[in-house]
Amino acid sequence: MSARRPLPRWADIxxxxxxxxxxxxxxxxxxxxxxxxxxxRAVQIILYGAFGYGDGVGYTLYYATNFVFAGLAFAIAAHAxxxxxxGNGQAYVAGLGAIVVALALDQTHWLIAMPAAMxxxxxxxxVWGLIPGYLQAKRGSHVVITxxxxxxxxxxxxxxxxxxxxxxxxxxxxxxxxxxxxxxxPQLRQFIPYFxxxxxxxxxxxxxxxxxxxxILIWHTKLGYQLRTLGQNPVASQYxxxxxxxxxxxxxxxxxxCAGMIAINEVLGVQNRLVLDFVADAxxxxxxxxxxxxxxxxxxxxxxxxFGALYQGGQELQFxxxxxxxxxxxxxxxxxxxxxxxxxxxxxxxxxRGFALLSVEQRAEAMAxxxxxxxx
Amino acid sequence: xxxxxxxxxxxxxxxxxxxxxxxALAGLYSERSGIFDIGLEGKMLASAFAAASVAxxxxxxxxxxxxxxxxxxxxxMLQGFAAITLKGNQMIAGVxxxxxxxxxxxxxxxxxxxxxxxxxxxxxxxxxSQIQLPFARELEGVPIVGPIYSQxxxxxxxxxxxxxxxxxxxxxxxxRTRFGLRLRAVGDNPTAVDTAGISxxxxxxxxxxxxxxxxxLSGAYFSVxxxxxxxxxxxxxxxxxxxxxxxxxxxxPVPVMxxxxxxxxxDALQIRMQNVTLPLIGDVPVQxxxxxxxxxxxxxxxxxxxxxxxxxAGGVPYVKER
Numbered sequence: 001m002s003a004r005r006p007l008p009r010w011a012d013i014x015x016x017x018x019x020x021x022x023x024x025x026x027x028x029x030x031x032x033x034x035x036x037x038x039x040x041r042a043v044q045i046i047l048y049g050a051f052g053y054g055d056g057v058g059y060t061l062y063y064a065t066n067f068v069f070a071g072l073a074f075a076i077a078a079h080a081x082x083x084x085x086x087g088n089g090q091a092y093v094a095g096l097g098a099i100v101v102a103l104a105l106d107q108t109h110w111l112i113a114m115p116a117a118m119x120x121x122x123x124x125x126x127v128w129g130l131i132p133g134y135l136q137a138k139r140g141s142h143v144v145i146t147x148x149x150x151x152x153x154x155x156x157x158x159x160x161x162x163x164x165x166x167x168x169x170x171x172x173x174x175x176x177x178x179x180x181x182x183x184x185x186p187q188l189r190q191f192i193p194y195f196x197x198x199x200x201x202x203x204x205x206x207x208x209x210x211x212x213x214x215x216i217l218i219w220h221t222k223l224g225y226q227l228r229t230l231g232q233n234p235v236a237s238q239y240x241x242x243x244x245x246x247x248x249x250x251x252x253x254x255x256x257x258c259a260g261m262i263a264i265n266e267v268l269g270v271q272n273r274l275v276l277d278f279v280a281d282a283x284x285x286x287x288x289x290x291x292x293x294x295x296x297x298x299x300x301x302x303x304x305x306x307f308g309a310l311y312q313g314g315q316e317l318q319f320x321x322x323x324x325x326x327x328x329x330x331x332x333x334x335x336x337x338x339x340x341x342x343x344x345x346x347x348x349x350x351x352x353r354g355f356a357l358l359s360v361e362q363r364a365e366a367m368a369x370x371x372x373x374x375x376x
Numbered sequence: 377x378x379x380x381x382x383x384x385x386x387x388x389x390x391x392x393x394x395x396x397x398x399x400a401l402a403g404l405y406s407e408r409s410g411i412f413d414i415g416l417e418g419k420m421l422a423s424a425f426a427a428a429s430v431a432x433x434x435x436x437x438x439x440x441x442x443x444x445x446x447x448x449x450x451x452x453m454l455q456g457f458a459a460i461t462l463k464g465n466q467m468i469a470g471v472x473x474x475x476x477x478x479x480x481x482x483x484x485x486x487x488x489x490x491x492x493x494x495x496x497x498x499x500x501x502x503x504x505s506q507i508q509l510p511f512a513r514e515l516e517g518v519p520i521v522g523p524i525y526s527q528x529x530x531x532x533x534x535x536x537x538x539x540x541x542x543x544x545x546x547x548x549x550x551x552r553t554r555f556g557l558r559l560r561a562v563g564d565n566p567t568a569v570d571t572a573g574i575s576x577x578x579x580x581x582x583x584x585x586x587x588x589x590x591x592x593l594s595g596a597y598f599s600v601x602x603x604x605x606x607x608x609x610x611x612x613x614x615x616x617x618x619x620x621x622x623x624x625x626x627x628x629p630v631p632v633m634x635x636x637x638x639x640x641x642x643d644a645l646q647i648r649m650q651n652v653t654l655p656l657i658g659d660v661p662v663q664x665x666x667x668x669x670x671x672x673x674x675x676x677x678x679x680x681x682x683x684x685x686x687x688x689a690g691g692v693p694y695v696k697e698r
Contacts, residue, residue: 031480035487083467085414141677142686144467145623148414148616149670156667164661287471325486327493330479334472338458342469345462 007352013299017292017340019347024335031331037321049316050309056316058189058198062270064308065200066262068207070286071304072214073129073259075295079218080251081231086132086147087259087283089154094125094260096161098267099176099274106183110268113183118206118264122257128154129256130249137245143252151283162276176274185269201269206261207304211297214258227251259283285311288333291341307333379523385644386528390536391602393640395420395594395611397539399618400625400632401546402590406452408550408627409583410563410689412466415455416591417615418474423448423595425481428495428606429488431502431599440502441596448592449585451477456584460577463693474615482608495599495606504533504601533601535593542590546629559583563687566694576694594618620673627686639669 007016029039050060070087077084097120105113132146159174166176185202189195218224229237230247238244266278285307292306293299314329339346399416406413423444431440451473458469482493489495512530515522550556562569562579570576598614599606621639625631646665 031483083465085467085471135674135678139678139680141674141679144412144414145619145677146674149620149674152613152616152670153667153674156663156670160661160663284471284475287468291468323487325483325493327479327483327486330475331483334475334479337468337475338454338472342455342458342464342466342472343462345464 007348007355011351011355013294013296016344016348016351017294017299019351020339020344021292021336023339023347024332027335028328028332032324032328035323037324042317042321042324045317045320046310046313048313050313053196054194055196055198056312058195058200059312059315060305060308061188061204062198062200062265062308063311064304065204065207065265066282067285067289067304067307068211068300069258069261069265070282070284071289071293071300072210072286072297073255073283074286074290075293075297075300076214076218076227076258077129077251077255078290078295079224079231080227080247081234082133082136082248082251082255083144084129084132084147084252084255085144085283085287086129086150086256087286088279088281089147089151089283090125090128090256090259091262091279091283092151092154092158092277093128094121094256094263095267095274095278096158097121097124097260098263099166099179102179102183102268103177106180108182110183110185113179114185114202114264114268117268118261121260121263123260125260125263126253126257129252129254129259133249133252136252137248143248155277159276162274166274174276179268179272183268184272185264187269199270201265203261203265203269206264208301210258210261211301215297217254223250259286285333287341288337292336383523383527385641385648386524387531388644388647389637389641390528390532391640392643393636394533394536394539395597395602395614396618396621396639397633397636398535398542398590398594398597399615400622400636401539401542401629402587402594403619403622404546404550404627404629404632405559405583405590406587407622407690408563408687409559409580410566410687410692410694411456411459411580411584412691413455413470413584413587414467414616414619415451415470415473416618417611417613418470418477419448419451419588419591420595420598420611420615421474421481421609422451422477423592424599424610425477425485425495425595425606427592427596428498428599429485431498432489432496432605435500435502437498437502437504437600440600441593444596444600445589445592448595449588452584452588452591453581456581459693460580460584463695466691466693478609481606485606485608493608498600498604502600503604504535506531507534507537533597535597535601538593540633543629543633550629555582560687563689566689570694570696580694591615617669620669623686624669624673624676642668 032039032042049056051057070091073087073090074084098117101117101120102113105116128150132143132150135141135146136143162174162176167174168177187199187201188204189198218228226237226242226247229240229242230244234244237247262279262282267274271278289300289303289307293303310329310332314326317324318326399420403413403416426447427440427444430443431437434440455469455473458464459466485493485495509525509530512526516526550560558569558574558579562576566576569579595611598610603610617639621635622632625635642665646662649660649662649665
């Protein structure tokens with residue numbers, strides 16, 4: 001066997017993720033089959049629930065908004081070679097900044113309240129990412145472990161803040177005061193009736209803008225180049241005169257700030273108050289989104305819509321097929337992470353061999369043809 | 377403070393430290409062999425569910441325990457296959473396995489038992505009962521030793537004793553056997569092990585096999601000993617606390633035990649401190665105590681109290697030079 005040649009770029013970007021995705025869906029389908037339901041009908045219901053009517057589309061986009069932020073957060077850190085598993089905690093703490101500013105400014109106008117809350121959320125989320133970044137850069141503690149710990153610390157902190165600080169004395173439920181209508185992010189349904197009662201709001205514009213900005217940052221700025229160098233080879237970046245520790249801290253801060261935007265979508269756009277656990281593990285979905293999207297903004301955008309559709313369609317599925325609960329979506333998500341992230345080595349060699357074979361055959365064919373041509 | 381309170385706190389500490397200890401020791405074998413394991417939580421969850429399901433169906437707790445261990449090993453092997461054979465990202469493998477376990481347990485629980493993801497209540501032989509150590513009753517009258525023996529050490533589930541027994545065994549295996557030497561070597565310098573003609577892959581698979589067994593015991597403790605049945609997400613992040621304990625004790629078996637006891641004590645304290653006002657400090661928020669294990673680990677990792685340096689080859693798939 002000749003030496004392995006790398007896959008062509010298009011196959012690496014499209015075929016491999018598609019094969020891995022197909023495997024994840026196949027196994028999920030088998031699980032559905034195992035409990036005696038028809039997987040194809042389940043797919044049909046999910047598709048209809050996610051894209052079949054205005055409300056469904058709206059919900060899909062609302063979920064996708066969160067997943068874009070979470071996916072970008074993971075991807076920015078990943079480009080710098082960091083595994084930020086703390087998107088959940090960063091988004092959760094960002095909620096603190098978002099709600100405090102939103103409540104303070106909710107008598108003005110959303111055009112003032114929303115940007116201010118975004119800045120506050122970005123600062124809170126950014127700091128929650130910066131601390132593990134600092135500890136990795138300056139003290140050498142592993143960023144994965146620290147961000148896991150910070151998720152739990154964030155959870156404890158937020159339970160305390162909501163119950164003891166933010167909760168008005170008049171309410172019983174563990175939630176903050178409600179943001180007045182003026183301070184809320186406008187819903188898309190106010191302009192486009194098609195979206196029915198779905199909670200998709202203007203934050204989605206922020207998500208799209210962030211996708212574009214991230215693309216520019218990573219591939220068209222000096223900082224992006226430095227981050228990628230660090231991610232590819234920390235020794236090289238150091239020899240090139242870049243400060244690795246500075247870059248790590250910047251990457252983690254940007255990552256945390258990005259995750260923090262989830263708080264804008266949830267707190268100012270949907271719930272209009274800070275509730276416990278509003279992140280709902282979107283941070284973990286972000287890992288799957290970034291993995292399947294190959295850390296590229298276009299991929300992340302598409303993957304976010306895919307997961308948005310799965311989440312919304314999964315809700316629908318639960319109504320129509322009560323035996324297939326929402327957790328099935330979590331299973332699919334886990335399988336996708338497993339196949340695209342950890343078991344990439346499963347299909348890559350086979351694909352590489354396949355492509356190598358194909359190219360050898362093509363060459364042989366071309367040779368044969370040319371000899372025939374010369375003989376005649 | 378009265379004596380009964382101290383005794384009951386000590387008892388609770390042992391009870392709450394047990395699953396942490398089993399899980400942390402599980403992680404120890406894996407991480408010492410160079411496989412970072414952030415999937416402990418997932419294995420425990422899978423085992424807890426399998427143990428409770430089988431115990432509920434068969435009415436035999438031992439069959440339940442076996443099933444729990446088997447599923448835990450299976451989960452570990454899946455993670456290991458990705459991390460060792462396919463040389464995938466160990467962190468991602470851990471995340472995936474945990475998520476898979478969280479989703480599948482709830483999903484299958486709902487499908488099989490139709491009780492909102494819970495398994496049926498376990499009664500009688502379907503659940504471990506507390507063991508009275510010999511002469512516990514008789515020795516109760518003896519001053520000092522008596523109450524400690526009968527009220528703190530006696531009257532626990534068998535898994536508690538197994539957990540604490542596993543500590544000296546692990547220490548012996550790790551530091552006094554050929555297997556242990558190779559295990560440590562493969563985590564610090566796999567190339568050397570490979571050069572000596574020992575299979576790195578096999579050694580790592582053996583290590584995570586033990587991880588699977590211990591994580592299985594830990595998971596089963598939740599559903600067939602401490603609790604009487606499985607509930608959604610019932611391990612409640614304890615797998616991560618165990619991971620924290622493992623790092624906090626710098627990957628050494630005996631310190632692991634003391635750290636787990638400390639974290640178990642904090643847990644017991646946190647339960648007791650709900651709505652208690654302390655003199656001088658005043659009203660201590662429960663959340664502060666809950667977050668303490670994580671904060672301590674972060675502080676330690678950052679090198680502010682000692683320095684936690686893990687196995688040198690940890691987290692890196694071993695690739696033979698070509």
